[in-house]
Amino acid sequence: MTNYKNKRFFLLFFILIVFSLFACYDLVNVLTFPNNVRVFENEKQPIDVNFPFKVSTLQEENEFLRIQExxxxxxxxxxxxxxxxxxxxxxxxxxPIKKVTVNIMPKLKVIPGGQCIGVKLNTKGVLVVGTEDIKGIDGKKYNPSHEAGIAIGDTIxxxxGEKVKDSQHVISVINENKEKSLKLKVKRKNRTxxxxxxxxxxxxxxxxxxxxxxxxxxxGVGTLTFYEPNSKVFGALGHAITDIDTGLLLTVEKGEVIKSKVASIKQGKRGKPGEIKGIFYDTNRPIGKLExxxxxxxxxxxxxPMDNSIYSKPIEVAGQHEIKVGKATILTTIENxxxxxxxxxxxxxxxxxxxSTKGMVIKVTDKRLLKRTGGIVQGMSGSPIIQNGKLVGAIxxxxxxxxxxxxxxxxEWMIDKAQIQQYESKLARRGCP
Structure with missing residues (x-):
């Protein structure tokens, strides 16, 4: 009898430990839940909160949404x-553990892209990509940048007190002032x-x-992902334009999107990514402003508007909860x-x-594309991914x-970053952190 009680005690103790571990894991899950979420009107969506935690509305009769368990x-x-x-x-x-604000947005429809585009970007100020010692007029070596505390990756x-226009402007100011000390305003990451x-x-x-x-x-060249037909706001690439030497994100002073066509393709092979090389044309007539x-x-x-012979009308964007493992298609340009x-x-x-730029793993199955490019190559970034008639993401x-x-x-992350709030006609600011 005593042995039976001991077994029951240890079983209950084990269950309690397991329950506590799951409760602790779920508590972390709840505490790290986003403070703001965005959902689409009339589209039921799962919330990643599990028992013993619950989700409830703060109003007994909520006019905006209902909770279903x-x-x-x-x-x-x-x-x-x-x-x-x-x-x-x-x-x-x-x-109560946490309060979450829910923004309910109208269903958004966009025109999917796939066009090869040229991108020209001028930075804010000038980016420091290298430093060097200087042999002075006296034959000695000097390193002014080191003494001033300037490092690779900084932006001048x-x-x-004068705003830096470009690299030529920097050279001009230096030679005008000669040996006079210059006062610089420098940005390093998030501080100035x-x-x-x-x-x-x-x-x-x-x-x-x-x-x-x-x-x-x-x-450089990349691929247009989408544009919203009323506002003509566009998104492309799906990742940042970075400096080739430092790998740092380039800040935009002014930029343009121009027409481009594919000139040649270097096929991708194991260990050696391929590349699309494009040619800019009609450079005096840009097709858009990069902001x-x-x-x-x-x-x-x-x-x-940009023509798309495959999808001439807007299609719905999908939330990540709608995306499934399975067949899909991409739109891209590999010829002209x-x-x-x-x-x-x-x-x-x-x-x-x-x-995050890594929400899905995609495998190219199309024999035509595999024969031509070997799969995914540089320059295809931004190619829209479509599943079940909805735009779900980009390469x-x-x-x-x-x-x-x-x-x-x-x-959904690209839509947030595009800062389209009222999808019918006007723009407002919003986005993921």
Whole structure:
């Protein structure tokens, strides 16, 4: 009898331990839940909160959404109409843990892209991409940039209170001031600081230098992902434009999107990513203005609609909860300027609460595309991914060791970054952190 009681005690103790472990895991899950979420009108969506935690509305009769539970295993929010409301995450429906703001947006429709585009970007200030010692007029070595505390990756915004226009402007100011100390305003990551630097007259050329290599512009090709037909706001690439030397994100002072067509393709092979090489044309007539360069794509406004012979009418965007492992297609351009649709397979979908460029694993299955490119190549970034008639994401990266595979970003993150709030006609600011 005693043995039976001991067994029962240990069983209950074991169950309690297991329950506590799951409760602790779910508590972390609740505490790290986003403070703001976005859902689409009339589209039921699961909420990643499990028993013993519950989701409830703060109003008894909520006019914006309803909460539905499925045997304590899955909780859904059912948005009723456009607006903003609050939910509460609590323990057993009794102890409040966290409040979450829910933005209910109208269903969004966009025109999918696939066109090869040229991108020209001028940076804010000049980016420091290298430093060097200078041999002065006296034959000695000097390093003004080191003494001023300037490092590779810094951005010089101002010299002597004057906004820096480009690299030529920097050279001009240095040689005008000669050996006079210059006051610089410098940005390093998210902070700005001021410093002074004194130019040195060089032994060979007899001009003045500060020991810095700087860059003020870049250009390349990529793929348009979508544009919203009313506002003409576009998104492309699905990842950032970065400096080729430092790998840092380039900030936009001004930029343009111009027409481009495919000139040649270097096929992707194991260990050697392929590449699309494009040619810019009609450079005096840009097709759009580039306004933002983010970790999750580039964004701006088109001056006029872009033709897409495959999808001439807008299609719905899908939330990540709608995306399934299975067949899909991508739109991309691999010859001249013709957009074509190719078969792919979504092998993996990773749930995400915050922005990432790696939400899906995509495998190219289309024999035509594999024969021509070997799979995913540089320049295809931004190619829209379509599943069940909805835009679900965009190609972002290729697997170096398997060019038939790559990553895709969820389209909901790109929509957030595009800063389209009122989908019918006007723009407002919003986005993921």
């Amino acid at each position: 499925n045997n304590y295993t899955t909780t859904y929010v059912n948005p009723i109409k456009k607006g903003k409301t609050n939910l509460e995450l609590n323990f057993l429906g009794l102890i 915004l101002e010299i002597n 600081f001021k410093t002074s630097i004194t130019p040195v007259q060089t032994y060979e050329e007899k001009d003045y230098k500060i020991g810095l290599w700087v860059r003020d512009k870049t250009a 933002y360069n983010t970790k999750f794509g580039i964004y701006g406004h088109l001056y006029k 300027s013709t957009v074509e649709e190719y078969d792919v397979y979504i092998e993996k979908v990773s749930k995400q609460r915050s922005c 972002t990266h290729v697997f170096v060791n398997d060019p038939t595979k790559g990553y895709g970003i969820f389209i």
